[in-house]
Amino acid sequence: MEKVRLTVYRSSGEGRGRFQEFSVPFEEGMTVLGAMRYVEQNLDTTLAVRWNCKAARCGSCAAEINERPALMCKTRVESLGMDSTITVTPMKAYPNVRDLVSDPTENFDISGRIPAFKPKKGLKKPWVFYERDVERSQEFRRCIECFLCQDTCHVVREHKSGYVGPRHVIEAAALDMHPMDALKRHVYLNREAGLGFCNITKCCQDVCPEHIRITDNAIIPEKERGADVFYDPLVYAIKRLKGENK
Ligand code: SF4
Ligand code: SF4
Ligand code: FES
Numbered sequence: 001m002e003k004v005r006l007t008v009y010r011s012s013g014e015g016r017g018r019f020q021e022f023s024v025p026f027e028e029g030m031t032v033l034g035a036m037r038y039v040e041q042n043l044d045t046t047l048a049v050r051w052n053c054k055a056a057r058c059g060s061c062a063a064e065i066n067e068r069p070a071l072m073c074k075t076r077v078e079s080l081g082m083d084s085t086i087t088v089t090p091m092k093a094y095p096n097v098r099d100l101v102s103d104p105t106e107n108f109d110i111s112g113r114i115p116a117f118k119p120k121k122g123l124k125k126p127w128v129f130y131e132r133d134v135e136r137s138q139e140f141r142r143c144i145e146c147f148l149c150q151d152t153c154h155v156v157r158e159h160k161s162g163y164v165g166p167r168h169v170i171e172a173a174a175l176d177m178h179p180m181d182a183l184k185r186h187v188y189l190n191r192e193a194g195l196g197f198c199n200i201t202k203c204c205q206d207v208c209p210e211h212i213r214i215t216d217n218a219i220i221p222e223k224e225r226g227a228d229v230f231y232d233p234l235v236y237a238i239k240r241l242k243g244e245n246k
Pocket of ligand 3: 050051052053054055056057058059060061062071072073074
């Protein structure tokens with residue numbers, strides 16, 4: 001029977017971990033999560049691996065496969081080449097809890113700091129808006145909060161710049177694009193959330209399992225709005241006079 005060879009990161013959550021080799025029987029259509037579940041059930045029941053839906057919907061099984069951030073349940077082992085060993089490690093951007101489980105809790109704190117939806121003044125109830133009005137932001141609402149985009153972002157991962165990261169830019173952009181919302185979050189993003197540190201490499205967009213065009217449709221437009229406010233002297237002066245740019 002054909003075998004899948006794996007190198008899996010093992011750690012107690014404290015100090016440096018180590019790699020452990022496993023070999024599991026291949027089954028047609030097997031995913032990396034399937035291989036991990038085989039290990040957990042048959043070879044080493046102490047392996048900590050997080051999963052929930054097994055259908056790329058919950059984001060729980062986010063990890064790094066051959067050093068690329070990916071969902072384990074969405075990655076078929078054949079797609080990685082049956083001749084080579086598959087390396088599975090936890091997301092490196094976050095504290096390691098144990099083995100393949102990392103703790104992305106900081107993202108929920110960051111979400112809490114994004115200025116919330118604020119309805120425009122004078123709106124008459126019931127609020128009416130049409131599908132076409134929210135079409136642009138629907139893309140961002142496909143986010144499953146796997147945080148793979150955050151994990152792959154070198155600014156989030158390596159520089160302590162205070163940049164909130166791509167997941168949170170789409171969150172803010174979705175609110176900004178809402179037809180009933182009164183706020184403009186590009187000021188927050190550019191002034192407080194470190195958006196200027198993003199250098200538009202698009203790595204976040206490349207790993208998103210929902211194929212959200214994070215850089216093209218959220219980061220670049222928010223940067224452009226920020227540039228209009230902060231670097232166009234006329235716009236800056238007008239907004240300043242109107243008290244919109246404090
Ligand atoms: S485009 Fe910006 S947010 Fe996305 S990975 Fe690159 S630096 Fe990070
Ligand atoms: S934007 Fe994509 S990669 Fe980032 S958290 Fe949402 S689904 Fe995951
Ligand atoms: S187990 Fe839910 S996304 Fe993989």
